[in-house]
Amino acid sequence: MDSHQKEQIVQSVPQKGFFGQPKGLFTLFFTEFWERFSYYGMRAILLYYMYYEVTKGGLGLDKETAASIMAIYGSLVYMSGIIGGWLADRLLGTSRTVFYGGVLIMIGHIVLAFPFGVSALFVSMGLIVIGTGLLKPNVSSIVGDLYADEDPRRDSGFSIFYMGINAGALIAPLIVGTVGQQYNFHLGFSLAAFGMLLGLIVFVITKKKNLGLAGTYVPNPLTGDEKKKVFIRLGGSALLIAVLGVIGIQTGLLTIKRFILMVSILGIVIPAVYFFVMYRSPKTSAVERSRLLAYIPLFIAAMMFWAIQEQGSIILARYADERTQLSFAGMELQSSWFQSLNPLFIVAFAPVFAWLWVKLGNRQPTTPRKFSFGLVFAGLSFIVMIIPAYVNGTESLVHPMWLVLSFFLVVIGELCLSPVGLSATTKLAPSAFTAQTMSLWFLTNASAQAINAQIVRFYHPDTEIIYFGVIGGISVLLGLILFLVSPKIHKMMKGVN
Incomplete structure (x- = not known):
């Protein structure tokens, strides 16, 4: 897309109408609000659904396997963004891809709403993985289309958009978690399906008026001959994978543990291949190559951050269920409610950070230094979890404020890094x-959770101090290193701040 096309798209979008931002931000804010409600509502109870006993409405899986499945599920959700980015860049455009993704997500939650056991769980996961891969990177890419390249509102707009994401994630565990844990898991999953339906309705009704041309173009369209070759290759590959999967399951060669290991390896290999292909492409200019090289340490930093942040729904979810006092100020708590802490703090502090970056203007820290702050705070969020185990041991229940503090610290890091x-x-x-580079950004999360799938198995109350200390310490150390080398990275970004 050249500068003239970019200017046409920006001019087609009403530039005022949503907190001083382009009007299209309203559409994308509430589409993502409801999509995140559905996803985080489901995720707030999914771990418990997997390892609770059958008599309690769960599937009865062992806790280590359930934790690894949660991590690998999260990895595949973000890894599938490659598919969504490619389809948007080469075939559909971002707007249509977002719609189809929302439909698949809704169907996936509907499947999980029925008590069909483990088979329904994996079918649902497959649908949600593909659907989120289509929707997640592309709705964020459309946000970028709303702004001119030098628009000073851009970072602030993304922070507001990020607040919308987390507003949906905030109320989801309180509603879906309460219904799922107190009444019925499947009823909770049905509420997640309804949330995605609302998101689709908002998107379809308001996009024509608010988004203009944003998301309607195909940046690098396939030719007629390329389409035929691609469809043949994709169809053949899908069929081959399906056949090999059936054979592997029937013969016992493809077990859950081997599948998790395979995805963990892919989580490292895929982004490496992605960087190589984009760097070597003749369509990438010399300036763009320099920016890609600068993006690599940011990618690694984001991986480390998400490896800690995403354990909030796995390790800290187990911690809330097994190691935390669930009675506070005369009120009985649900362990799933702690999943609302992360989005609660983001909703509270995202406007502060949005205001701060605008207020500082050219004096604000560079992007690499903001990333370094994010890593340090993420590491501290794990390090503080050492204290209750060190002081009181691992046999007694912990005051819930320790979890609150941990979630608060990682959110400060998240607001420095993610938007x-x-x-x-x-x-x-x-x-x-x-769009494919936006998919690469979401691969930071996919790679982190692919690694987590191997790491979370080592968590146990007896290993808490070592587990939290080692992971937190590595994050702080990487943050300090990134801070020191940030001037060189910023120079390679060629004018991007």
Whole structure:
């Protein structure tokens, strides 16, 4: 997309109408609000659904396997963004891809709403994985289309959008978690399906008026001959994978543990291949290559951050269920409610950070230094969890405020890193790979959770101090290193701040 096309798209979008931001931000804010409600509502009870006994409405899986499945599920959700980015860049455009993704997500939650056991769980996961891969990177990419490249509102707009994401994630565990844990897991999953339906309704009704041309173009369209070849290859590959999967399951060669290991390996290999292909492409200019090289340490930093943040719904969810006092100020708590802490703090503090970046203007820290702050705070969020185990041991229940403090610290790090990373990705992306580079950003989360799938198995109350200390310490150390090398990275970004 050249500068003239970009200007046409920006001019087609009403530029005032939503907190001083382009009007299209309203559409994308509430589409993502309801999509995140559905996803985080389901995720707030999914771990418990897997390892609770059958007599309690669960599937009765062992806790270590359930934790690894949660991590690998999260990895596949973000890994599938490659498919969504490619379809948007080469075939459908971002707007249509977002709609189809929402439909698949809704169907996936509907499947999980029925008590069909483990088979329904994996069918549902497959649908949600593909659907989220279509929707998640592309709705964020459309946000980037609303702004001119030098629009000072861009970072602030992404922070507001990020607040919408977390507003949906905030109320989801309180509603879906309460219904799922107190009444019935499947009823909770049905509420997640309804949330995605509301998101689709908002998107379809308001997109024509609010988004203009944003999301309607195909940046790097396939030719007629390319389409035929691609469809043949994709169809053949899908059939081959399905056949091999059936054979593997029937013969016992493809077990859950081997599948998890395979995805963990892919979580490292895929982004490496992605960087190589974009860097070597003749459609990538010399300036864009320099920016891609600068993006690599940011990618690694984001991986480390998400490896800690995403354990909030796995390890800290177990911690809330097994190691935390669930009676506070005369009120009985549900362990799933702690999943609302992360989005609660983001909703509270995202406007502060949005105001701060605008207030500082050219004096604000560079993107690499914001990333370094994010890593340090993420590491501290794990390090503080050592204290209750060190002081009182691992046999007694812990005051819930320790979890509150941990979630608070990681959120401060998240607000330094995540919305800034979204914005930087849209600015550092090679023009021929706009949506696919956004998919690469979401691969930071996929790679982190692919690694987590191997790590979370080592958590046990007896290993708490070592587990939290080692992971937290590594994050703080990487944050300090990134801070020191940030001037060189910023220089390689070629004018992008």
